[in-house]
Amino acid sequence: MSKLIYAANISLDGFLEDETGSFDWSVPDEEVHAFWNEHERHIGTSLYGRRMYEAMRVWEDDDWLTNEPEVVREYAGIWRDADKVVYSTSLTDVSTARTRIERQFEPEAVRRLKETSGSDLSIGGAGIAAEAFRHGLVDECVLLLCPVLVGGGKPALPRGVRLDLELLDHRRFANGVVYVRYAVRHPA
Numbered sequence: 001m002s003k004l005i006y007a008a009n010i011s012l013d014g015f016l017e018d019e020t021g022s023f024d025w026s027v028p029d030e031e032v033h034a035f036w037n038e039h040e041r042h043i044g045t046s047l048y049g050r051r052m053y054e055a056m057r058v059w060e061d062d063d064w065l066t067n068e069p070e071v072v073r074e075y076a077g078i079w080r081d082a083d084k085v086v087y088s089t090s091l092t093d094v095s096t097a098r099t100r101i102e103r104q105f106e107p108e109a110v111r112r113l114k115e116t117s118g119s120d121l122s123i124g125g126a127g128i129a130a131e132a133f134r135h136g137l138v139d140e141c142v143l144l145l146c147p148v149l150v151g152g153g154k155p156a157l158p159r160g161v162r163l164d165l166e167l168l169d170h171r172r173f174a175n176g177v178v179y180v181r182y183a184v185r186h187p188a
């Protein structure tokens with residue numbers, strides 16, 4: 001069975017975005033970008049909420065990548081090679097290849113996808129990830145803690161959910177970012 005992995009850059013005080021919706025404080029340097037490339041290389045399908053999909057679809061376009069470092073251009077190819085499922089009631093169509101829209105998050109459909117997928121899945125977007133956490137679907141958390149306090153905004157992890165975790169891996173990057181990877185301990 002494949003794993004569903006929640007992966008995110010978060011502020012040290014636990015936010016994906018600050019109170020203005022900005023996440024410019026989490027833009028990775030080349031070393032961190034290379035880490036994300038390696039992580040995403042093993043993902044076959046990405047599950048997104050609408051807002052996360054809208055932020056990520058920039059990777060479909062080559063125009064802005066021309067003068068970017070190789071590690072950034074490489075990520076674009078990795079992202080394009082993965083299947084994408086976007087959960088949205090408002091999108092009428094998608095502008096990226098290998099992408100489909102689902103009108104609602106159905107836990108049983110995600111369980112079936114985990115059972116039948118040949119590679120791991122990722123989930124991105126605070127709202128949709130919270131649903132996956134609440135339904136016991138998330139198997140691992142990959143968090144990059146950015147050395148910044150933003151004081152408020154969109155929480156990276158769901159409120160009102162208790163999960164026991166087991167540390168699987170950790171690493172410190174030269175820019176002060178700290179990577180932690182946890183397994184979710186599912187009750188027997």
